[in-house]
Amino acid sequence: MVDQMRWDYLYRYFDRYSEGGFKRLLNDGFSCENTYINYIPTITAIGHSSVYTGTTPAIHGIAGNDFIIQATGQNMYCTEDDSAIPVGTAVDNSAGKMSPKNLLASTVTDELKLATNFRSKVIGIAIKDRGAILPAGHFADAAYWFDNSGDWISSSFYMKDLPKWVKDFNKQKLAEKYLKQDWNTLYPIASYKQSIADDNPYEGKFKGTEKAIFPVKTSQLIKQNGLGLVATTPYGNTLTLELAKAAVANEQMGNNPEGCTDFLAISISSPDKIGHQFAINSIEVEDNYLRLDKDLESFFKYLDQTVGEGQYTIFLTADHGAAHNPQFFTDQKGNGGYFNSKTAQKGLNDLLKAKFGQEKIVISLSNYQVHLNNTLIKQQNLDEVAIRSAAINYLKTLEGVAFVTDMDKASEAAIPARIKERIINGYNYKRSGAIQIVLEPQWYSGSPKSTGTTHGNWNPYDSHIPLVWMGWGIKHGATNRVTNMTDIAATVAGLxxxxxxxxSIGSPIIEVLNK
Structure with a gap:
C-alpha cells in the first residue's frame, strides 16, 4: 500500500517511470482502473483496515486514525494498547504501546494463518505503526514500525525481543546515512514539468529552513528535526523496502519450510507525509514518485532473485488519495475553500449553551463528525433529539457545507445515493459521531494559512485509488468496471x-484471476 497515492499518479508521471517499477506492474499485471473507497472518512487507518478486512468502519470498528468511544468520550488512537510493552525501544515510549486489538474483524492475513494452521508466516512493515499493524492482523508473526530514534521497533503483542536480524539492520543506521546524503531532485529540476514552481506559497517548510525549496539539506536538519525526518523524504521509501528485503531473506518468506504461502504486508508511508507537507502539485511529490518507482524496481528484482519470477503475487493500492491545496485551486480561479473546524465547534457550542444551558455539549468535530458529550447529556437529562436538530440547522448555515445528516436518519437523508452509502458504511455507532458533515468539492478542514494538502472526504481526489496486481495467478490486462477497496481481500482469498x-462485504474481482 502506498499511503496517499492518487490513482492518477500511475499515469501523471508514467513517461518518466522506469520499465521495472510502476510500468512493469501495468505492462505485466492487471489494473483495476476504477477502484474506489466506499466509505467516509478516507483516512489512513481506515484504509489499511478496509483493504485487509474487506469491510468498512461500520463492521471493522477502525473509525479513524483517532476515534472517540461514544459511551465514555474517551479518545482512542487506532492501534493504541496500554497493555503492550515496547520492544526495541524504551519501556516508557508510547510509540511501542501498540497492537491490533481495536480492530474488530479478521484480516485476510489472519485467514491465511487459520487456513494453514498457523504455518504461514505473516509480517507487517511500515514507517507508520498503523500501516504495519492493521494489515498484519491479529495472528501475525511480527509487525515492525519506525521509531524517531532511528530504529525499527515492535511490541510485546508479537514478541519479547527483536530478532537478531532486525537488531543488525538497526545497527546499520540507515536513516542517518540517507539523511546525510541530502535530498536533491533525481533529475535536473527544470525537467519537472508536471509540477509548479519550486518556490511557491502552498508548501510547508522543514523546521530550520527558510523556504520549501531544493536542495533540502537534510544533513543539517537532523539535529532540529530528529531522525524521524527521513519519513518526510523519499529515503523513507528506500528504508522501508530495504527492511522488507531483509525480512524476506532472514525469515525465508516465499520459501516457507512447511510449503505454505507467506504474506508480507508493506505500507509505504513517506508519500503521505511528503504530500501533507508539500501538496500534490509540488516537485517534492513528483520526485518522490520517480524515486519510489526505482525503489519498487529494485524490490521486484530482489523478489525475482530470491523467491523466483512468477512465484510471488503483488497487489499495489492506496489507503486514500489527496486534494489540491484549496488556496492553489482558488488562485487558479476554481471553487474551493477551508472549513475551520475549531471555529465551527465553538459556534456550535455557543449556540447549544444558549439553548440548553450547558457548556461543551460538542466535544469534537474530528473526522467531519459531530461528537456529542453523551455523558453530560445523560447526566443532565438533556433532549438529545433537539440537540441534534439544532446542531444540524446551525451547521447547514456554514460556508462550504454541502450536507449534514443525523446518523440515526442517514438512510432517509436527501443526499446522492453514492455519498449516502459511503456515509453509512463509515459509521460505527460505538466509535463515530452522531452527525456527519459533508463538505463541498475542494473544501477541507483548515485555514487559508494551511500549506500542503490533506484528505478525508468522499470526492474522487480522495477516494479513487490505484489497484494493480502482478505475478502468480494474475492475468494480464485491465478493467474499467467499478470495483471497491473492500473487494481486495475477497480477491486474495479467492486466489x-x-x-x-x-x-468481508467485498466481492472477488474475477477478471484479475488467472483461472
Whole structure:
C-alpha cells in the first residue's frame, strides 16, 4: 500500500517511470482502473483496515486514525494498547504501546494463518505503526514500525525481543546515512514539468529552513528535526523496502519450510507525509514518485532473485488519495475553500449553551463528525433529539457545507445515493459521531494559512485509488468496471483458496484471476 497515492499518479508521471517499477506492474499485471473507497472518512487507518478486512468502519470498528468511544468520550488512537510493552525501544515510549486489538474483524492475513494452521508466516512493515499493524492482523508473526530514534521497533503483542536480524539492520543506521546524503531532485529540476514552481506559497517548510525549496539539506536538519525526518523524504521509501528485503531473506518468506504461502504486508508511508507537507502539485511529490518507482524496481528484482519470477503475487493500492491545496485551486480561479473546524465547534457550542444551558455539549468535530458529550447529556437529562436538530440547522448555515445528516436518519437523508452509502458504511455507532458533515468539492478542514494538502472526504481526489496486481495467478490486462477497496481481500482469498475475512462485504474481482 502506498499511503496517499492518487490513482492518477500511475499515469501523471508514467513517461518518466522506469520499465521495472510502476510500468512493469501495468505492462505485466492487471489494473483495476476504477477502484474506489466506499466509505467516509478516507483516512489512513481506515484504509489499511478496509483493504485487509474487506469491510468498512461500520463492521471493522477502525473509525479513524483517532476515534472517540461514544459511551465514555474517551479518545482512542487506532492501534493504541496500554497493555503492550515496547520492544526495541524504551519501556516508557508510547510509540511501542501498540497492537491490533481495536480492530474488530479478521484480516485476510489472519485467514491465511487459520487456513494453514498457523504455518504461514505473516509480517507487517511500515514507517507508520498503523500501516504495519492493521494489515498484519491479529495472528501475525511480527509487525515492525519506525521509531524517531532511528530504529525499527515492535511490541510485546508479537514478541519479547527483536530478532537478531532486525537488531543488525538497526545497527546499520540507515536513516542517518540517507539523511546525510541530502535530498536533491533525481533529475535536473527544470525537467519537472508536471509540477509548479519550486518556490511557491502552498508548501510547508522543514523546521530550520527558510523556504520549501531544493536542495533540502537534510544533513543539517537532523539535529532540529530528529531522525524521524527521513519519513518526510523519499529515503523513507528506500528504508522501508530495504527492511522488507531483509525480512524476506532472514525469515525465508516465499520459501516457507512447511510449503505454505507467506504474506508480507508493506505500507509505504513517506508519500503521505511528503504530500501533507508539500501538496500534490509540488516537485517534492513528483520526485518522490520517480524515486519510489526505482525503489519498487529494485524490490521486484530482489523478489525475482530470491523467491523466483512468477512465484510471488503483488497487489499495489492506496489507503486514500489527496486534494489540491484549496488556496492553489482558488488562485487558479476554481471553487474551493477551508472549513475551520475549531471555529465551527465553538459556534456550535455557543449556540447549544444558549439553548440548553450547558457548556461543551460538542466535544469534537474530528473526522467531519459531530461528537456529542453523551455523558453530560445523560447526566443532565438533556433532549438529545433537539440537540441534534439544532446542531444540524446551525451547521447547514456554514460556508462550504454541502450536507449534514443525523446518523440515526442517514438512510432517509436527501443526499446522492453514492455519498449516502459511503456515509453509512463509515459509521460505527460505538466509535463515530452522531452527525456527519459533508463538505463541498475542494473544501477541507483548515485555514487559508494551511500549506500542503490533506484528505478525508468522499470526492474522487480522495477516494479513487490505484489497484494493480502482478505475478502468480494474475492475468494480464485491465478493467474499467467499478470495483471497491473492500473487494481486495475477497480477491486474495479467492486466489489462495482460503476463507474471506469474517466481516468481508467485498466481492472477488474475477477478471484479475488467472483461472
Amino acid at each position: 489462495l483458496h482460503i476463507q474471506e475475512p469474517n466481516g
